[in-house]
Amino acid sequence: MHVLITAVGHRTEHWTDLFALLADRPELTLTVVVADVSAQTDRTLRTLARQRPGLHYRRLPHLLGEGLTGHMASVLFRPYELHRAVPRRPDVLHIIGEAAYLSTWQVLRMRRERWPGLPTTLYAAQNIVMRFPTPFPQLERRAFDAVSHAFPITPAALGVLRAKGYHGPATFVPLGVDRARFTPAQAPPRARPFTVGFVGRLEPHKGIVDLLRAAELADVDLLAVGRGSLAHQLTNATAERPGRVRLHDWVDHDRLPELLRRMDVLVLPSTEVVQRNVLPWVGIPLREQFGRVLVEAMACGVPVVGSDVGEIPYIIGPAGLTCPAGDAPALAQRLIRLRDDVTLRDRLRRLGLRRASEFGWDRAADIMCEIWQRSPQRDRGNDRVGHSASRPAMAGTSGADAEGAERR
Missing domain, CATH: 3.40.50.2000 (Glycogen Phosphorylase B;)
Structure with a gap:
């Protein structure tokens, strides 16, 4: 299965641990496309791509950017570079970015033009219901129409999705920790001040x-x-x-x-x-x-x-x-x-x-892979499903019973 992952913004270092775990799975091939990330993230992802044949990495030029506006929502991929970075249709698209981000709108537009009906999952962390001026609410609603499954990181993030009109399936996928790296000290610490x-x-x-x-x-x-x-x-x-x-x-x-x-x-x-x-x-x-x-x-x-x-x-x-x-x-x-x-x-x-x-990244990877592997290929001619309509189930979860899966 080929999974395309897009991400933008300076504060993306923590995702590299998840990408490494996903790239180690023999059933997956990853293409990770980013823009406006930190130099540290870029170095880490370049190293991962050299070490793991199944991970393809592209850092693209961007328009606007977090350094100029102060917010990741403003980042835009350079359009021609985005299309060139992904020459073939993936099996699943995963977007790390909120529904109202300009980059989310941009990636979903490419999906609609090149791969109608492609199963798409969306990260969601926003824990406050914020009402943005035009055109952001419209972009948000279009994203909710296109997304097959949402991955809120907390119950509050799920609540925001529901309040803003996303009624499709959702499963909690919290941010994680690499439990092989973050471990307790092997011996009691030497005497020191508190x-x-x-x-x-x-x-x-x-x-x-x-x-x-x-x-x-x-x-x-x-x-x-x-x-x-x-x-x-x-x-x-x-x-x-x-x-x-x-x-x-x-x-x-x-x-x-x-x-x-x-x-x-x-x-x-x-x-x-x-x-x-x-x-x-x-x-x-x-x-x-x-x-x-x-x-x-x-x-x-x-x-x-x-x-x-x-x-x-x-x-x-x-x-x-x-x-x-x-x-x-x-x-x-x-x-x-x-x-x-x-x-x-x-x-x-x-x-x-x-x-x-x-909160292990290994558990997050298990949940995401389960949903991706069971994702149905939606009707390519029906790419504008209303967000209050019935949606095909993913990983055994429908919009009606999403809360049950979200407690896993």
Whole structure:
């Protein structure tokens, strides 16, 4: 089976682990077409393509782009290059991108012109019902008409799909973790000060200022891994608390587990913000859609603490602690509690390992392959099925009983 996967945007590094697992399956051949991805993602995918004969990789030139507008929704493939990148009809098309993205519209237009009726699956992570100006709602509805099966990453993402009018089949496929790479330390750590960790973009909506304040209030060490506009805040903190605050540059996924194992707790203190850098008159609420680093930390046996924003409480579940977003003293109290209660840390470590096992990329690959392999070839002359109409079932799931499969 030949699967065409398209993806755009700078924050696509985590998909490379899934692509590697899919490419290792003898029954699959992958063509991965991307645009406007980070240099790190490009290097990783080029390496994967050299190592795996069944993976074909193309990085295409793009129009507009995330760096210009601040949002992945604006990325467009250069049209001629997109058509040339996929010379033959695939068996399945999988789009990593929301229904309203310009790149999604572009890929679906190519599908309609070249491969009418091609089974198509769509990633969905949006966890807020946002109403965009014309033409984005129209693009969204067209995407819902064309998609055979949706892959929401959380229950909230499913709710947004339903609220916006997608009534077709859907199956939860959460973002995953490579459980062969993210593993607990083999030996107990050497004696060290209690260390709080952060991994991610050093931006205001990640709660960086609250994290610095909480670490100071709790009198704990802080190890932050990442880059961003607030890096200077960390640099200033390293001078104010020498030896207690460390800033580490972003690292490849191969080196991240080692850094996670140096932490006694990982914190994701995100807040909700409104983005206005795409269209100044349109405010776009930004709320954590997943919090993948929480799963990676749990897989490494590191307890986690997160704010109560977006999908963070759902991802943590019973395996960690949460606190009100923007409340540095409350976060400090959680850190003190973990620092002083070894029994609690051990319990959360065990619960976290169990929770992380539910988010393995191997499980995601199994679900996706099952649905792709059972996908029917839709009538090539009927490429505009109304999104309230009956759709052919995929993987034994119809629009009417989608919720049952979504709980797998």
